[in-house]
Amino acid sequence: MDSPALRDALVRLAANHRWTWSYSLRNFWEKLDGGRLTRHPTVVVGEVSSEQLNDLLGDHEFMAMVTAEVAALDDMFGDGLVDPQIAYFSPEFGLSDVIPQYSGGLGILAGDHMKAASDLTLPLVGVGLFYRQGFFRQRIEDGRQAEDYPTFTAQSLGAQDTDVTVKVPLPGREVVARVWRMDVGRVRLLLLDTDVAENSAADRQITDRLYSGDRRHRLEQELVLGVGGVRALSALGWDVSVFHLNEGHAGFLVLELMERRGAGSNLAAAIEQVRPGLVFTTHTPVPAGIDRFEKRLILPYLEVWAHRWGVPVEEIWLLGADPVDGDRYFNMAALGLRLASGANGVSQMHGEVSRHLFAGVGIGDEITSVTNGVHARTWVSADTQAVFDRLLGDKWTIGDREAWDRVEILSDAAISGLRHIGALRLSELVSDRTGHTLDPDSLVVGFARRFATYKRATLLFHHMERLAAMLADDARPIHFVFAGKAHPADKPGKRLLAEVAAFSNSSVANGRFTFVPDYGIGIARVMYEGCDIWLNTPVRPREASGTSGEKAALNGGLNCSILDGWWAEMFDGRNGWAIATSDAADPARRDREEAAAALDTLDAIVAEYHGDPVAFVGRIRHAWRSLGPQVTAARMVAEYRDRIYTPALSRAR
Numbered sequence: 108m109d110s111p112a113l114r115d116a117l118v119r120l121a122a123n124h125r126w127t128w129s130y131s132l133r134n135f136w137e138k139l140d141g142g143r144l145t146r147h148p149t150v151v152v153g154e155v156s157s158e159q160l161n162d163l164l165g166d167h168e169f170m171a172m173v174t175a176e177v178a179a180l181d182d183m184f185g186d187g188l189v190d191p192q193i194a195y196f197s198p199e200f201g202l203s204d205v206i207p208q209y210s211g212g213l214g215i216l217a218g219d220h221m222k223a224a225s226d227l228t229l230p231l232v233g234v235g236l237f238y239r240q241g242f243f244r245q246r247i248e249d250g251r252q253a254e255d256y257p258t259f260t261a262q263s264l265g266a267q268d269t270d271v272t273v274k275v276p277l278p279g280r281e282v283v284a285r286v287w288r289m290d291v292g293r294v295r296l297l298l299l300d301t302d303v304a305e306n307s308a309a310d311r312q313i314t315d316r317l318y319s320g321d322r323r324h325r326l327e328q329e330l331v332l333g334v335g336g337v338r339a340l341s342a343l344g345w346d347v348s349v350f351h352l353n354e355g356h357a358g359f360l361v362l363e364l365m366e367r368r369g370a371g372s373n374l375a376a377a378i379e380q381v382r383p384g385l386v387f388t389t390h391t392p393v394p395a396g397i398d399r400f401e402k403r404l405i406l407p408y409l410e411v412w413a414h415r416w417g418v419p420v421e422e423i424w425l426l427g428a429d430p431v432d433g434d435r436y437f438n439m440a441a442l443g444l445r446l447a448s449g450a451n452g453v454s455q456m457h458g459e460v461s462r463h464l465f466a467g468v469g470i471g472d473e474i475t476s477v478t479n480g481v482h483a484r485t486w487v488s489a490d491t492q493a494v495f496d497r498l499l500g501d502k503w504t505i506g507d508r509e510a511w512d513r514v515e516i517l518s519d520a521a522i523s524g525l526r527h528i529g530a531l532r533l534s535e536l537v538s539d540r541t542g543h544t545l546d547p548d549s550l551v552v553g554f555a556r557r558f559a560t561y562k563r564a565t566l567l568f569h570h571m572e573r574l575a576a577m578l579a580d581d582a583r584p585i586h587f588v589f590a591g592k593a594h595p596a597d598k599p600g601k602r603l604l605a606e607v608a609a610f611s612n613s614s615v616a617n618g619r620f621t622f623v624p625d626y627g628i629g630i631a632r633v634m635y636e637g638c639d640i641w642l643n644t645p646v647r648p649r650e651a652s653g654t655s656g657e658k659a660a661l662n663g664g665l666n667c668s669i670l671d672g673w674w675a676e677m678f679d680g681r682n683g684w685a686i687a688t689s690d691a692a693d694p695a696r697r698d699r700e701e702a703a704a705a706l707d708t709l710d711a712i713v714a715e716y717h718g719d720p721v722a723f724v725g726r727i728r729h730a731w732r733s734l735g736p737q738v739t740a741a742r743m744v745a746e747y748r749d750r751i752y753t754p755a756l757s758r759a760r
């Protein structure tokens with residue numbers, strides 16, 4: 108290899124996001140970036156000088172790594188890429204901590220969906236928006252959350268130019284969007300970006316940030332995503348027949364699809380043509396979490412299409428009219444359910460709740476469920492992966508039951524050893540970021556997620572004396588590690604966060620309750636690795652699924668959670684703990700009772716952890732065996748393939 112060939116090889120390795128789940132590749136970039144990967148590898152490659160390149164050519168170990176990684180990448184493609192037949196639309200994709208194009212669970216799920224689709228060689232393409240400003244970085248200032256928005260270019264996030272632009276009709280104008288492409292193993296992700304010279308200054312800002320600004324901003328983002336996304340697929344010459352809506356945000360894609368199926372001559376017939384290939388996943392049972400637009404805001408945008416098709420705008424309005432407040436709101440979930448031929452919730456319980464919530468709305472009564480899973484190679488620590496690969500074979504990543512049965516051969520010492528490595532790493536993170544000291548031998552309880560109020564981050568504070576006693580117990584030490592961001596506009600969420608941050612610095616916390624700022628994929632990974640217990644205290648049944656507990660479980664963390672979402676169907680009495688729920692109708696009383704139940708459960712856990720370590724380790728082994736086959740994204744995407752996509756593909760043809 109000469110120096111230009113080496114540069115080309117590095118550029119190729121950086122541009123395919125396989126490095127987001129391959130530790131050997133990640134280590135490779137870390138080596139090149141001075142120890143820690145804090146930027147996208149394309150930026151790292153861009154800074155490699157010619158002299159460095161020459162030095163690297165003489166580094167045999169490094170060159171062997173390049174050759175092996177290039178071969179692994181080539182291997183992945185076998186006979187080359189096939190054109191996608193399924194498009195997965197999502198407003199956010201969480202692929203890596205250095206690509207902050209996500210805000211929370213929905214985006215990370217979308218990222219894991221892409222990665223598992225690549226593993227399974229599904230003919231799938233992702234469609235999203237390119238946000239020049241990443242999701243905010245969090246600082247705690249005067250006890251409150253402060254937000255900074257880092258700025259990126261497409262190149263600095265590893266996106267490549269497709270040379271395609273599309274136009275999206277908005278009232279009185281057409282907005283131009285450039286189409287970027289990110290390669291994720293064997294699948295591609297298209298990202299639309301309105302920051303182009305042809306647009307007005309205001310329109311250039313449409314795709315500036317994830318979930319910010321007012322309702323109009325959001326509406327225009329969703330039109331660019333839905334309508335622009337379909338146009339991008341067709342501009343690239345791809346004949347996609349199944350369209351999967353990851354929540355309602357991209358629902359306007361039906362407008363473009365209907366137009367292509369002849370809405371201008373027969374609206375009802377066009378709808379029937381779109382229906383077979385449209386599938387919809389709902390992610391929230393909380394009505395306030397569903398996207399709705401006020402009539403006076405949205406009508407001019409719908410009129411653009413009414414005018415194109417020569418139909419009264421009321422006919423388009425009715426497709427999304429809110430089931431409860433149908434004169435005032437256009438409801439994106441209702442739109443999805445009225446036009447799709449398949450719909451699902453994200454856990455069994457959420458499916459059931461959704462069937463009630465959407466009863467009578469389109470196919471609302473037929474909502475099925477596909478329980479969320481997580482991408483094993485992305486989320487399991489390097490040390491644990493090495494042990495699993497050696498002892499379980501390579502099928503543990505796809506949830507193979509026989510592979511997971513083999514965890515029985517893992518010795519107590521091997522399990523404790525892995526857990527200890529994780530605890531040390533978390534202890535290091537805690538002291539680096541907060542100055543707190545975390546004793547790796549204490550029972551480490553983690554809680555990290557968005558600070559949405561229903562997740563009740565402050566639940567344990569309802570019985571402060573009990574919590575204080577627990578934190579003061581030197582004979583059986585416990586350490587809580589909390590992290591999470593509140594949405595910038597969520598005032599109650601921000602108040603909870605301020606309470607948690609204040610408590611962590613109080614004398615009552617006794618140095619054993621730490622809030623780690625700037626939660627994101629990077630911090631989450633260290634927490635999954637290092638926490639013994641993963642705590643989750645949502646108001647049931649609002650969690651829909653939740654996935655952080657699945658990531659903790661794959662790393663050997665035990666769940667202690669309200670029986671909601673994925674946990675309600677996978678808890679078996681021994682693979683973790685269930686926090687008893689209260690039937691009190693009064694929310695304040697329910698919270699007090701569930702807080703007491705959570706503390707009771709934690710008391711029992713501390714006693715077992717310090718009193719009977721063999722039982723505790725046995726539980727970890729059992730949890731792996733029972734949960735490993737159920738919580739992977741490979742299981743989830745295979746279910747989407749078999750139960751949702753394949754039937755939709757045959758209907759659509």
Ligand SMILES: *Cc1c(COP(=O)(O)O)cnc(C)c1O
Nearest residue numbers: 211212556627628631653654655
């Ligand atoms: C997994 C994950 C989430 C989702 O967590 P929930 O359990 O759904 O609350 C959110 N943020 C990050 C960074 C994650 O890794």
